[in-house]
């Protein structure tokens with residue numbers, strides 16, 4: 001009997017945002033840009049759809065919630081894009097959760113932490129990430145979606 005074509009839809013790309021990013025657009029536009037988090041979500045959705053992917057877009061100010069979201073992504077997402085904000089520089093819990101993923105995880109930042117204060121030069125997230133994109137504002141997220149789409153396409157081929 002002929003095999004049925006596999007029409008299974010790809011799992012969503014889960015985009016996670018850490019503490020204070022819910023207030024984006026309201027302060028320090030010179031560092032973080034003027035786009036709100038809702039604006040970033042809209043742009044991400046459009047970019048992902050152009051690649052044939054859907055997204056889940058979340059923000060939490062709580063470390064444990066971010067850990068739980070990463071854990072869920074192990075089975076519910078095709079990739080994770082994470083801006084862990086301040087937890088980037090402090091959270092072994094976020095790192096340990098990322099290390100349990102078997103799907104790609106891209107670290108993103110609006111600013112370029114390497115050009116900023118010394119305490120931002122350490123990233124726990126980077127140790128659990130497939131790669132990092134930082135310093136391009138909103139475009140860091142969009143470039144991360146492009147990177148995920150390329151990685152997943154390579155995997156399918």
Ligand code: CA2
Nearest residue numbers: 020021023024027028085086109110111
């Ligand atoms: O550049 C990034 O994306 C950061 O992850 C942003 C974090 C910072 O701690 C990291 O070092 C780099 C800070 C997010 C603060 O969010 C704001 C919200 C409203 C106004 C200003 C900042």
